[in-house]
Amino acid sequence: MIARTRSDGTALLRLSLYSIQRERRQHILIQIKMIVYGSYLSQPTRLVLWTCALRNIPVELKRVDAGAGEQRTPEFLKMNPNAVFPVLEDKSSGFILYESNAIARYLCGETSNLYPKDAKVRALVDQWLEWKHGALRQGCAGIVRRRVMKNLMKDYTKHSMAQVFVEVKEEREARQVLEALQILEDQLAKTKSYLVQGTSEPTLADLAVFEEVEQLRMLPSTEGAPFGSKLDDKFPNVVSWQGRLRQLPKYDEIHKDLIMTVKKLEQMRQKSSKM
Numbered sequence: 001m002i003a004r005t006r007s008d009g010t011a012l013l014r015l016s017l018y019s020i021q022r023e024r025r026q027h028i029l030i031q032i033k034m035i036v037y038g039s040y041l042s043q044p045t046r047l048v049l050w051t052c053a054l055r056n057i058p059v060e061l062k063r064v065d066a067g068a069g070e071q072r073t074p075e076f077l078k079m080n081p082n083a084v085f086p087v088l089e090d091k092s093s094g095f096i097l098y099e100s101n102a103i104a105r106y107l108c109g110e111t112s113n114l115y116p117k118d119a120k121v122r123a124l125v126d127q128w129l130e131w132k133h134g135a136l137r138q139g140c141a142g143i144v145r146r147r148v149m150k151n152l153m154k155d156y157t158k159h160s161m162a163q164v165f166v167e168v169k170e171e172r173e174a175r176q177v178l179e180a181l182q183i184l185e186d187q188l189a190k191t192k193s194y195l196v197q198g199t200s201e202p203t204l205a206d207l208a209v210f211e212e213v214e215q216l217r218m219l220p221s222t223e224g225a226p227f228g229s230k231l232d233d234k235f236p237n238v239v240s241w242q243g244r245l246r247q248l249p250k251y252d253e254i255h256k257d258l259i260m261t262v263k264k265l266e267q268m269r270q271k272s273s274k275m
């Protein structure tokens with residue numbers, strides 16, 4: 001694609017650059033074999049998208065609007081009867097997979113620094129992935145949904161949180177957040193680096209747990225946990241670990257919507273004392 005020198009050379013050059021960009025885009029689209037259904041504001045979706053980004057797996061995100069109930073359409077329920085995202089569609093084989101931890105492991109293939117092959121290290125990564133679902137997520141996602149997401153959504157009655165709020169008390173979620181953060185703090189005080197003892201690089205365990213803690217940024221920055229995002233006083237090791245993970249490639253791209261929402265919330269809070 002060589003630009004010719006003529007009186008209209010600039011236009012030709014622009015045309016050539018345009019077709020190079022178009023070819024590149026088409027090339028990327030042909031390469032894309034993975035489709036992720038989800039949202040950048042969803043922690044499990046970010047885990048999956050960040051894993052793809054760090055593994056250089058081309059992926060297309062098909063956004064699901066939970067406020068519009070798009071996770072409950074018959075087409076979506078065919079992929080995941082639990083009506084939650086993310087869902088992965090591997091276009092090369094038509095393979096469909098839900099549950100973010102399972103998806104992230106699948107994306108790591110046989111071996112990856114994110115999911116090392118050594119049986120004990122792998123088991124410890126799994127341990128923290130299970131812990132994230134069982135101990136951390138309920139409190140972190142619970143408080144953020146209750147305090148923030150509910151107010152950001154046009155209609156949250158189509159989200160499962162509408163039901164959960166009736167069944168789960170806020171005090172329980174607050175206690176779960178504090179207990180889980182303390183466990184994390186104690187572990188990171190021991191390892192001084194990443195969650196799994198002896199790993200010098202982050203693993204899926206760090207990414208998954210990080211996403212749950214990172215969403216707390218949507219809570220007021222003036223208050224401490226459980227209802228605010230200020231963690232420095234009580235959880236200094238968690239805060240420095242978060243700082244290390246934010247240095248990883250593609251952090252900005254994957255967390256763009258979250259950071260924008262944090263800014264928007266701060267502005268909203270300055271205007272109103274609610275939230």
Ligand SMILES: N[C@@H](CCC(=O)N[C@@H](CS)C(=O)NCC(=O)O)C(=O)O
Binds near residue numbers: 045083100158
């Ligand atoms: N265990 C699931 C949790 C998925 C999940 O809770 N997804 C939320 C978004 S962060 C969702 O789809 N919410 C919609 C709803 O609950 O109605 C996973 O890790 O994939």
